[in-house]
Amino acid sequence: MRLSRYFLPVLKEDPKEAQIVSHRLMLRAGMIKQQSAGIYSWLPLGYKVLNRIQQIVHEEQQRAGHIPLLMPTLQSADLWRESGRYDAYGDEMLRLQDRHKRDMLYGPTNEEMVTDIFRSYVSSYKSLPLTLYHIQWKFRDEMRPRFGVMRGREFLMKDGYNFDLTKEDALHAYNRHLVSYLRTYERMGLQAIPMRADGGPIGGDYTHEFLVLADTGESEVFYDSQITDLKFGDRQIDYDDVAQGQAILEEFTSRYARTDETHDEALFAQVPEERRRTARGIEVGQIFYFGTKYSEAMGATVVTETGERVPVHMGSHGIGVSRLLGAIIEASHDDKGIIWPEGVTPFHVGIVNLKQGDGSTDSACEALYRELKAAGLDPLYDDRDERAGAKFATMDLIGLPWRITVGPRGLAENKVELTSRRTGESEAISPQEAIERLKTIYQPVFAAAYH
RNA sequence: CGGGGCGUAGCGCAGCCUGGUAGCGCGACGGUUUUGGGUACCGUAGGCCGGAGGUUCGAAUCCUCUCGCCCCGACCA
Numbered sequence: 001m002r003l004s005r006y007f008l009p010v011l012k013e014d015p016k017e018a019q020i021v022s023h024r025l026m027l028r029a030g031m032i033k034q035q036s037a038g039i040y041s042w043l044p045l046g047y048k049v050l051n052r053i054q055q056i057v058h059e060e061q062q063r064a065g066h067i068p069l070l071m072p073t074l075q076s077a078d079l080w081r082e083s084g085r086y087d088a089y090g091d092e093m094l095r096l097q098d099r100h101k102r103d104m105l106y107g108p109t110n111e112e113m114v115t116d117i118f119r120s121y122v123s124s125y126k127s128l129p130l131t132l133y134h135i136q137w138k139f140r141d142e143m144r145p146r147f148g149v150m151r152g153r154e155f156l157m158k159d160g161y162n163f164d165l166t167k168e169d170a171l172h173a174y175n176r177h178l179v180s181y182l183r184t185y186e187r188m189g190l191q192a193i194p195m196r197a198d199g200g201p202i203g204g205d206y207t208h209e210f211l212v213l214a215d216t217g218e219s220e221v222f223y224d225s226q227i228t229d230l231k232f233g234d235r236q237i238d239y240d241d242v243a244q245g246q247a248i249l250e251e252f253t254s255r256y257a258r259t260d261e262t263h264d265e266a267l268f269a270q271v272p273e274e275r276r277r278t279a280r281g282i283e284v285g286q287i288f289y290f291g292t293k294y295s296e297a298m299g300a301t302v303v304t305e306t307g308e309r310v311p312v313h314m315g316s317h318g319i320g321v322s323r324l325l326g327a328i329i330e331a332s333h334d335d336k337g338i339i340w341p342e343g344v345t346p347f348h349v350g351i352v353n354l355k356q357g358d359g360s361t362d363s364a365c366e367a368l369y370r371e372l373k374a375a376g377l378d379p380l381y382d383d384r385d386e387r388a389g390a391k392f393a394t395m396d397l398i399g400l401p402w403r404i405t406v407g408p409r410g411l412a413e414n415k416v417e418l419t420s421r422r423t424g425e426s427e428a429i430s431p432q433e434a435i436e437r438l439k440t441i442y443q444p445v446f447a448a449a450y451h
Numbered sequence: 452c453g454g455g456g457c458g459u460a461g462c463g464c465a466g467c468c469u470g471g472u473a474g475c476g477c478g479a480c481g482g483u484u485u486u487g488g489g490u491a492c493c494g495u496a497g498g499c500c501g502g503a504g505g506u507u508c509g510a511a512u513c514c515u516c517u518c519g520c521c522c523c524g525a526c527c528a
Contacts (some may be wrong), residue, residue, distance in 0.1 A: 209528090283528060352487095354488095387485075387487095394489085394490045
C-alpha cells in the first residue's frame with residue numbers, strides 16, 4: 001500500500017478521553033474511532049490487524065479440528081427463555097423488539113443458539129465429538145465501558161462449543177482448546193497464562209482464563225514465576241491424542257496461577273517466596289466445561305450405543321478477538337508508539353523515502369515496493385511529500401516491526417537501512433539483502449499458517 | 452447504578468466568575484523554504500460555542516431542563 005493513497009488519519013496529540021496506553025495509541029494511529037460509548041468503527045489500519053488476529057484464531061481452531069460456522073447477532077428471546085437465562089442475564093443484555101413486538105436480543109453469547117442448532121440435526125453418538133465455533137460480534141451493555149476496545153460494549157469474540165458423549169470426552173475437548181489457545185496466543189507474540197478461574201453463576205471446576213500480564217490489566221493475578229518460562233513453541237501435537245492433551249494441560253496448569261477471584265493465600269504460600277509474583281493481567285480468553293446444563297434444559301440429547309438417550313456434555317470457549325488488539329498493544333509499545341509482533345502486524349514492513357521527488361530514491365523505493373510484494377510480503381510505502389522526521393514518527397506510531405529507510409546518501413553506495421522497531425537497531429545493506437532478510441524474518445510467520 | 456467532571460474549529464485548549472455576538476496551539480489547504488527524527492515563515496479555509504427553553508436591549512457567558520462523553524467505585528470477555 002502506498003501511504004499517499006491509504007486512509008490513515010493519525011493524530012499528533014492525545015485525545016483526552018483515552019486514559020490507557022492502548023486506547024490512546026489506537027486512536028492516535030488511526031485504527032479506531034469511537035461512535036458511541038464502547039462502540040467503535042474500525043478504521044483501515046485497525047481493521048487490518050483485527051483481520052490478522054481473526055485469521056490466526058480461525059487457523060488454530062481448524063487445526064484443532066473445530067468447525068467454523070456463523071450465527072446471527074440478533075437472537076429470539078424464546079431460546080433464552082428455554083434456558084432460563086432471559087430473566088437471569090440482567091441489564092447487560094441488550095433487549096429490543098421487532099415490528100411485530102417480538103422480543104429479541106443482541107446476543108452476548110451463543111450457548112442457546114448453538115444448542116438449538118445441535119439438537120435440530122444431531123441425534124446419535126456417532127456424530128460426536130463435535131465442536132462448532134464462530135467469530136461474531138457480541139454486545140454486552142456494560143454499565144461503564146472504558147479502555148477503548150478492551151472493554152467495549154460491542155466486541156468481536158470467537159466462541160466455540162463442544163458436544164461430547166461423556167464427561168471424559170468433553171474434558172479432552174477442554175484440553176484441546178487449551179492447547180489451541182496456547183498456540184494462538186503465541187502466534188500473536190503474546191504470553192497468555194492459563195489461570196484457574198471462577199465458574200461464575202454456571203459453576204463448575206473446569207475453567208481457566210488466559211491472562212496477558214500488563215500493568216493496566218483489570219485483574220490482579222498471583223502466580224509462580226516458573227510459569228512464565230513455559231513456551232508452547234512449535235512442538236508437533238496430535239489433537240486426537242487424549243494423553244498428550246492431558247499432559248499439556250498439566251504442564252501448563254500445575255503451577256500456581258490464579259486471579260483474585262480464586263486466589264488462595266494458603267496455597268500461594270506454598271510457592272517458594274522468591275518465585276511468588278503478584279501482578280496485573282488482561283483476560284483474553286476463557287475455556288469452560290459446564291456439563292449438561294444447556295443440553296438438559298434444551299433437550300440436546302443423543303442416543304448411545306446401547307440405545308439410551310442422554311444429554312450431551314458441553315463446554316464453551318471464548319477468545320476476545322477485538323480485545324486482543326488492546327492487550328497486544330499494552331504488552332508491546334514504547335513512548336513513540338505501538339510495536340506490533342510480526343504475527344499480527346498490519347504491514348510487514350514500512351518503506352520510508354527520505355527524499356520524495358528525487359529520481360533515484362523514488363525509483364529505488366518503487367522497486368523495493370514491487371519486489372517485496374512479489375515476495376509475498378505486505379509493505380507500506382510512505383511516499384508522502386513529508387519530511388523525514390514526520391515519516392519516522394508515523395512509522396514509529398503505527399508500529400510496523402521493520403522499516404526500510406531509503407535516502408540519497410546510502411543509495412550512492414547501493415545501501416538502504418533496515419531497522420527493527422523493537423530494538424531500534426539498524427543495518428546498512430543492499431536493497432536485495434533487505435528483501436532477503438525480511439523473507440527470512442517472516443518465514444516462521446508464514447510457516448505457522450494452517451491451510 | 453453511586454460519586455465527580457467535561458461538552459467552544461479535525462485534535463488539544465482559553466474565553467464563562469465580572470453578559471456586548473469567539474480566540475490560541477497543532478492539524479488541513481495554498482505558497483516560499485527546507486530535506487536523515489513531527490523545519491521555518493507568509494497566507495487561506497474551517498465554529499448556529501452539545502440541544503431546548505428562560506432571563507435580558509443583548510447570552511459561549513446567568514437560570515432551568517435535556518442529551519452526550521470521560522474519570523473513581525461496584526460489575527464484567
